[in-house]
Amino acid sequence: MRTHPRKHITVVGGGLAGLTAAVTAAESGAAVTLYEAHRTLGGRARTAEGPYLTNEGPHALYHHGPHWAWLSRRGLLGPMASPPAREGVRFRFHRDGALRRTPPLGLLRLARHKAEHAPVDTDFLTWATEREGAAAARAAAHYSAVALFHHDPGSLSAAFVQERLRRAAALPPEARYPVGGWGELIDRMAGYAGSLGVRTETAARIDTVPENGPVIVATSLAAARRLLGDDRLHGTGGRTALLDLAVRTSRGDAFVVSDLDAPGWLERFTAQDPSLAPAGQQLLQGHFPVGPGESGADGIARAERLLDLGFPGWRERTLWRRDSLATGRTGAVDPPGTTWRDRPRIDRGDGVYLAGDEVAAPGVLSEVSFTSGIGAASLALRQLDLPGGESPAGLDLKHA
Known part of the structure; x- marks a missing residue:
């Protein structure tokens, strides 16, 4: 009996975006090969070896985000730690040169505004100052940096910053933490990908675009720019x-x-x-x-x-x-007059798709990587006429 070879998708990059793309593609029946230049998977979610289980900077998973539900449906969340209630009295705010127990009331009032009520084409500091005064606006801008990694949040689009302020200041807190470090989450994702038949090659640096089927480039924009020879791929991260x-x-x-x-x-x-x-x-x-x-x-x-x-x-x-x-490893930020839709598109043409935290996909922090990974895989599946080419929440694949 003659068999037909499975349609193939290549994923370059084994971080959150690449693993999400690989899982999405493999669940729909594609044969997937994932290449990672480092000897271990994870990208910026990689957890260091040794007695201190660190990541590349502070990491948190927001449980109201779309990737929380995606991971949960697949049994990949694992044990998650919440911010400890008993430590609440030791949440401190550095304001006017001293530590204080509470933030300005104006910051709390600003955090209650919905992101869609903030304008895209005005900077956050101007918009927030009109509502609560300059001192509260500056404090709110600086507080939002927990989800921005940017030296001047007040200069960015008000809508962009407000989404991060609102979610970072939510009560009860949205932040959750994989017990044992983010490497535990990566290991669960990698194990699940392997069970679906994803072939993973680590310590494998790809210098030319593979030609056997669609390719998902789930790397930093700088690495994608070198691989694709596309000088338009520049991020806005600081x-x-x-x-x-x-x-x-x-x-x-x-x-x-x-x-x-x-x-x-x-x-x-x-x-x-x-x-x-x-x-x-x-x-x-x-x-x-x-x-x-x-x-x-x-x-x-x-x-x-x-x-x-x-x-x-x-x-x-x-x-x-x-x-x-x-x-350049801290995710994209949106200046006034721009949104995530103005970042580099996922679909680069000729069967090449981008994923990562600096591309045209919605979300906060790692949600951009997850959403773009699903979007890139869905577009690649459509190219191969395989089922599963569905739009992730908030992303229209027609314009990705």
């Missing part, structure tokens, strides 16, 4: 100083310190997941966006000033530390 710190446990340490005087965030991740560090130790992670005229050291200096306030004696208690600078 530069962010990242700090990872392990300290001996001390009563009274803050859970979160949100900088309202400038964009910045420190979080004690072991408060919700003690497994991230050895017993008796706490793991802190923070991100501090830096502007064009600043260095990574400038961002780290701001982090240390917050540490002095929220974690007394941290220098003497430090057991391990890592500083780094993330450049």
Whole structure:
């Protein structure tokens, strides 16, 4: 009996976007090969090996996002930690040079506005100032940086920032954390992809576009630009100083310190997941966006000033530390007059599709990667006349 070969889709990049695309394609019957240049999967969701289970900067999964339901339906969520209620009294706000227990009331009022009520073509600071005054507007802009990784959130589209402010300030909090680090989630996704027949090759750098069927490029835009030779692929993400710190446990340490005087965030991740560090130790992670005229050291200096306030004696208690600078790896941002639809399209023509956190797909943080991964796979399936080419929530495949 003669058999017909399965239609093939290639995925380049094994982060959240690439794994989501590979799973979506394989569930619809395509033969999928996934290539990852690193020796392990995960991209920016990769969890470090060793006693301190860190990621590339602070990570959170918003449980009202579309990818939460996608993962849940497939049994891939696994154990998730919530922000600890018992730590609520130690959520601190750095405002006017001091730590405070509460944010400005104007920030809380701004956070109640729906994103669709904020204009696309006006910057957030102007729009927010008209409603609650300049001080509350600046504080709200800086608070929203937890979901932006940008040095000047107030200069961005009001609609774009407001969506992130509203969700980052939601009560009860939307943020959830995979127990054991994001690598646990990646392992579950990779295992499920393997059960569907996805062939994965790690430590495999792809320098030319494969020709055997549709190709989904799920890498950074810089890597996609090199692979595709397309100089139009430029992102709008900024530069962010990242700090990872392990300290001996001390009563009274803050859970979160949100900088309202400038964009910045420190979080004690072991408060919700003690497994991230050895017993008796706490793991802190923070991100501090830096502007064009600043260095990574400038961002780290701001982090240390917050540490002095929220974690007394941290220098003497430090057991391990890592500083780094993330450049162009923090997701796209939308300036006034633009939306996610103005980012590089998923469909690049000639059977090539993009996925990642800087492409034309809606969502907050990792939701962009998930949504674009599903969208890219759906378009590739349509090209092969396979079922499953459905539009993910909020994305019209006709214009992707």
